Amino acid sequence: MNNMQxxxxxxxxxxxxxAKKIIAKYPAGKQVSAILPLLDRAQRQHGGWLPxxxxxxxxxLLSVPEVKAFEVASFYTMFNLEPTGKYLIQLCxxxxxxxxxxxxxxxxxxxxxxxKAGETTPDGLFTIKEVECLGACVxxxxxxxxxxxYENLTPDSVMKILDDLAAGRKPKVGSQTGRCGACSCGKGxx
Amino acid sequence: xxxxxxxxxxxxxxxxVAEGTSVLQACEQLGIEIPRFCYHERLSVAGxxxxxxxxVEKAPRPVASCAMPCSEGMVVHTDTPAVxxxxxxxxxxxxxxxxxxxxxxxxxxxxxxxxxxxxxxxDRCRSREVRRRVRDKAMGPLIVxxxxxxxxxxxxxxxxxxxxxxxxxxxxxxxxxxxxAPLIEGPLLSxxxxxxxxxxxxxxxxxxxxxxxxxxxxxxxxxxxxVMDAVGSAIRIDSRGGEVMRIxxxxxxxxxxxxxxxxxxxxxDGLRLQRLDTPYVRGSDGKLQPASWAExxxxxxARLKNVQxxxxxxxxxxLVDCEALFAMGQLLDKMDVGNRDCRQDGAVYDTxxxxxxxxxxPIASIEKADAVLLVGVNPRTEATMVNARLYKRWRRGGxxxxxxxxxxxxxxxxxxVGYSPVxxxxxxxxxxxxxxxxxxxxxxxxxxGAGALARGDGEAIHAAARELAESFGMIREDWNxxxxxxxxxxxxxxxxxxFVPQGQYGMGxxxxxxxxxxxxxxxxxxxxxxEIDTAHLGKTFVIYQGSHGDRGAQRADVVLPAAxxxxxxxxxxxxxxxxxxxxxxxxxxxxAMEDWAIIAALSRALAxxxxxxxxxxxxxxxxxKHPHLGRVDDVSVNAWxxxxxxxxxxxxAFGAAVPNYYMTNAICRVSPTxxxxxxxxxxxxxxxxxx
Ligand code: SF4
Ligand code: FES
Ligand code: FES
Numbered sequence: 001m002n003n004m005q006x007x008x009x010x011x012x013x014x015x016x017x018x019a020k021k022i023i024a025k026y027p028a029g030k031q032v033s034a035i036l037p038l039l040d041r042a043q044r045q046h047g048g049w050l051p052x053x054x055x056x057x058x059x060x061l062l063s064v065p066e067v068k069a070f071e072v073a074s075f076y077t078m079f080n081l082e083p084t085g086k087y088l089i090q091l092c093x094x095x096x097x098x099x100x101x102x103x104x105x106x107x108x109x110x111x112x113x114x115x116k117a118g119e120t121t122p123d124g125l126f127t128i129k130e131v132e133c134l135g136a137c138v139x140x141x142x143x144x145x146x147x148x149x150y151e152n153l154t155p156d157s158v159m160k161i162l163d164d165l166a167a168g169r170k171p172k173v174g175s176q177t178g179r180c181g182a183c184s185c186g187k188g189x190x
Numbered sequence: 191x192x193x194x195x196x197x198x199x200x201x202x203x204x205x206x207v208a209e210g211t212s213v214l215q216a217c218e219q220l221g222i223e224i225p226r227f228c229y230h231e232r233l234s235v236a237g238x239x240x241x242x243x244x245x246v247e248k249a250p251r252p253v254a255s256c257a258m259p260c261s262e263g264m265v266v267h268t269d270t271p272a273v274x275x276x277x278x279x280x281x282x283x284x285x286x287x288x289x290x291x292x293x294x295x296x297x298x299x300x301x302x303x304x305x306x307x308x309x310x311x312x313d314r315c316r317s318r319e320v321r322r323r324v325r326d327k328a329m330g331p332l333i334v335x336x337x338x339x340x341x342x343x344x345x346x347x348x349x350x351x352x353x354x355x356x357x358x359x360x361x362x363x364x365x366x367x368x369x370x371a372p373l374i375e376g377p378l379l380s381x382x383x384x385x386x387x388x389x390x391x392x393x394x395x396x397x398x399x400x401x402x403x404x405x406x407x408x409x410x411x412x413x414x415x416x417v418m419d420a421v422g423s424a425i426r427i428d429s430r431g432g433e434v435m436r437i438x439x440x441x442x443x444x445x446x447x448x449x450x451x452x453x454x455x456x457x458x459d460g461l462r463l464q465r466l467d468t469p470y471v472r473g474s475d476g477k478l479q480p481a482s483w484a485e486x487x488x489x490x491x492a493r494l495k496n497v498q499x500x501x502x503x504x505x506x507x508x509l510v511d512c513e514a515l516f517a518m519g520q521l522l523d524k525m526d527v528g529n530r531d532c533r534q535d536g537a538v539y540d541t542x543x544x545x546x547x548x549x550x551x552p553i554a555s556i557e558k559a560d561a562v563l564l565v566g567v568n569p570r571t572e573a574t575m576v577n578a579r580l581y582k583r584w585r586r587g588g589x590x591x592x593x594x595x596x597x598x599x600x601x602x603x604x605x606x607v608g609y610s611p612v613x614x615x616x617x618x619x620x621x622x623x624x625x626x627x628x629x630x631x632x633x634x635x636x637x638x639g640a641g642a643l644a645r646g647d648g649e650a651i652h653a654a655a656r657e658l659a660e661s662f663g664m665i666r667e668d669w670n671x672x673x674x675x676x677x678x679x680x681x682x683x684x685x686x687x688x689f690v691p692q693g694q695y696g697m698g699x700x701x702x703x704x705x706x707x708x709x710x711x712x713x714x715x716x717x718x719x720x721e722i723d724t725a726h727l728g729k730t731f732v733i734y735q736g737s738h739g740d741r742g743a744q745r746a747d748v749v750l751p752a753a754x755x756x757x758x759x760x761x762x763x764x765x766x767x768x769x770x771x772x773x774x775x776x777x778x779x780x781x782a783m784e785d786w787a788i789i790a791a792l793s794r795a796l797a798x799x800x801x802x803x804x805x806x807x808x809x810x811x812x813x814x815k816h817p818h819l820g821r822v823d824d825v826s827v828n829a830w831x832x833x834x835x836x837x838x839x840x841x842x843a844f845g846a847a848v849p850n851y852y853m854t855n856a857i858c859r860v861s862p863t864x865x866x867x868x869x870x871x872x873x874x875x876x877x878x879x880x881x
Contacts, residue, residue: 065357067373074362132365 004083006046009053015041019061032064035072039079048088048146049080077131085120085127087165090144093130096137101154105141106130108155112162125166138182139175152177198264213255213266214242222268225277225306227284227391228343229256232447233352236344239284241306243276244268252276274310281311287322288392289338296334297393299406303341324369330377331866332384332456333395340370340394349389353449354380355581355601370394377870381574381851384455388438388448397436399456399863404428404435412775413440415762416454417509417679417755418858421553421575422764423450427458427756427775434458434756434776444554444825445764451574452867453851453858458756460861464739466751467780478749483781486748487795493731493747494525494796497712503529503702506689507718507736508678508855511760511772512819514785515680515689516812517800518717521789524798528696529711532684534721535644536699539652540835541685545828546652548682548767549576550670551635552825557583559671561631563592563607563624565614565655566642566844570600571851572677573765576637577601590631592617592624595642595844599875609843611647614654618661628662635671636664640681641847643674650837665830672830676765677848679755680718683763686816706730716742717785718752720856735788740856750792752785753778754857759805760784761812761819768825769818 011019019041023034035058042054050073059069073079080088091106106128110116113126120127136142139151143158150161150173157176164171175181197206200213200220207216212235214224227239237257244255247265252273255266267273285307292298324337347359347370356379358372372378378386386395409428416423416437424442428435437458439450469486470478481489494502504522506515515532522530541547551559556579569577577600583589584602591604594613607613607624616622628634638655642648656672658664664671676682684690691698697705699722705711706727714727718736724745734746737754757778763769778784783791786808793800802808813820848854850872858864
């Protein structure tokens with residue numbers, strides 16, 4: 001992993017301008033609060049993961065001790081400290097999802113892709129990660145792939161989603177049963 | 191807005207507290223003990239361990255008392271069965287992953303977790319889960335880690351952030367995966383890192399040099415003071431069977447609060463090595479041979495016979511106590527010898543006024559300062575506890591710091607005013623912007639390093655600093671911001687006692703060394719003086735009195751073994767002019783004697799007897815002549831009188847007065863721990879400076 005670490009990191013001019021805007025949103029003396037959006041910018045700029053150099057860079061921008069920035073970056077599972085596949089699958093493993101069959105979802109992903117949680121497929125396409133509650137328990141079980149949520153999953157729908165992605169197609173985002181949001185209107189409920 | 195003096199009831203007792211007092215503190219005021227792990231009175235409140243739970247009436251659930259401010263009319267219970275059960279539950283959780291290894295843990299016997307578990311824990315474990323194991327972290331030669339024992343109180347992280355200022359530790363990942371670790375594994379760079387051993391409530395961070403050497407209940411505890419620098423931190427010497435096992439800090443709000451520097455704590459293994467345990471006389475073969483006291487003193491008496499007093503000189507070292515300096519001074523007076531000096535660094539600035547050579551701002555008063563100009567000084571390496579106070583003050587905000595000298599990493603931000611003494615002029619003349627900062631400040635300070643004053647233009651710097659202090663409102667009835675930061679524990683005492691050249695022809699360090707080299711000196715008495723260039727003393731007959739076979743002893747013709755600071759009752763005057771005493775924790779090694787006693791014995795051998803049989807007698811005579819030395823722990827206000835000669839400020843940049851914090855005297859030079867620090871930490875510190 002260490003040889004993947006770039007020696008240095010700088011924001012692109014666009015991101016730098018954006019960073020300035022973000023920092024300006026916080027009251028004087030509280031600029032440190034910008035650390036989360038800035039780390040996120042850095043991660044996006046760097047292809048979905050956050051190298052050490054980027055964390056150091058953001059710490060420098062905000063004049064916060066480096067160790068604090070590393071604490072933040074390692075605390076949030078949304079930050080990837082190692083390179084990930086093109087599609088980062090985050091499997092929710094918290095109680096509501098688990099009650100609704102999260103285990104089967106995890107098993108399906110693992111078998112379909114031939115890797116375990118924490119691993120990346122050899123072709124660099126998929127990484128599986130286990131995370132805590134994604135905040136969409138109403139539509140449990142849930143997984144997140146990059147920025148999109150996939151909800152009300154079943155082993156079958158998971159297979160379909162993965163097949164689509166592997167084939168370069170865009171799968172259907174959101175509830176797989178067609179439930180409209182978290183609505184109780186019943187539309188799309190099983 | 192809270193109420194100015196909330197009144198609350200704790201266990202049926204009413205108490206009125208200052209606004210902002212936490213429930214835990216209020217309980218303490220009533221003498222009610224609240225168990226705690228994460229709370230530390232000198233660190234910010236984390237509220238993370240939950241051990242301090244109490245019940246507050248009308249509150250829906252138990253309350254963490256360390257993080258709950260008192261409010262009017264609160265009714266608190268700390269001793270109900272419910273509270274007991276709550277604490278028991280917390281304790282059970284804390285112990286879920288804690289290894290049961292007290293018998294092999296160095297914290298045993300002084301472990302908060304052990305003590306509190308004893309008081310609040312259960313004796314059964316209900317968990318059948320696998321315990322978590324955490325990889326140990328490398329933290330350098332001083333701290334050994336056992337991270338599985340860590341209870342994640344974050345005290346160590348907060349200490350590094352809030353006291354040491356090096357931000358070296360962090361809590362990475364979270365929940366079950368949380369690990370406390372240095373950002374970069376390897377030696378911690380702070381000179382205060384040893385305090386982590388005390389700060390950590392469990393055995394996760396313990397002392398590496400002391401590992402498995404003793405148990406706390408076997409130790410004899412002696413309250414004393416430190417002599418590794420001029421600050422004189424309050425310490426406790428823990429000894430067993432005549433051996434110093436470790437040194438730990440003692441509370442002194444005026445000086446070190448409850449911390450000490452790593453040299454103070456860890457150099458004590460140097461007390462066991464290379465000790466002079468018997469007198470030595472250089473034989474005809476040029477080698478030092480062991481001798482009896484009578485022989486050694488006889489040789490000195492014979493060699494000094496018929497030597498002109500003007501061809502004899504004495505130099506006092508950095509660790510010498512006042513009693514020794516006083517007795518030595520008296521003996522020299524009796525012998526008519528005026529050549530003497532206690533300033534091994536060769537400084538010659540005017541010391542006729544006390545305010546000219548001490549910190550006139552007591553260390554605790556740094557907290558009132560709002561602007562500081564550091565001149566040729568690195569307080570981090572020269573007086574770690576002073577730097578800690580500056581950092582504490584700076585952290586609170588509203589203090590500007592200016593630096594003239596090397597741009598070292600001090601932990602706080604500063605404006606780099608210049609590299610050479612000439613920058614003093616720029617500030618004086620208002621050419622540098624920092625002048626207006628000082629002008630605007632309410633309580634401005636200047637701190638001049640001892641190293642700056644030992645330079646060729648030391649007198650000019652001294653005078654310029656005084657001028658600056660006077661013209662920037664630093665000298666007032668209620669405030670004196672002029673400070674000289676001495677490095678040597680013996681220095682202020684030596685200057686107070688006037689251990690400087692006497693009479694019209696008396697020579698100081700520089701002339702004495704030149705005379706020795708030029709063959710114009712017949713005898714030189716080194717009273718613990720090791721920081722001089724001993725290679726160029728010519729044919730001079732050299733007597734060395736001290737505790738360690740260091741530079742001075744190696745060159746000496748007669749060596750007289752003396753007690754180290756842990757082995758004697760001695761008076762020292764610290765950098766603020768505060769009089770303090772060391773206390774004997776262990777007996778001197780072998781034949782070694784206390785310094786004053788050696789001088790008294792020598793005086794008899796020289797037929798110029800000093801009338802002292804006990805240290806009390808010397809001290810009594812000393813206090814009779816210098817009454818302030820009897821006022822222990824007093825920081826008196828020093829009268830401001832004109833001093834200094836002045837001269838031309840040089841353009842030559844200031845160097846580092848203490849290039850290696852870990853090696854500044856004969857004791858640390860032989861300490862294996864200090865050697866390990868020098869090898870492991872110094873290169874990293876220097877690299878850090880470079881970046
Ligand atoms: S190492 Fe010690 S001080 Fe640091 S968090 Fe763990 S228990 Fe607390
Ligand atoms: S438990 Fe899975 S989203 Fe909340
Ligand atoms: S002492 Fe109060 S929560 Fe730790």
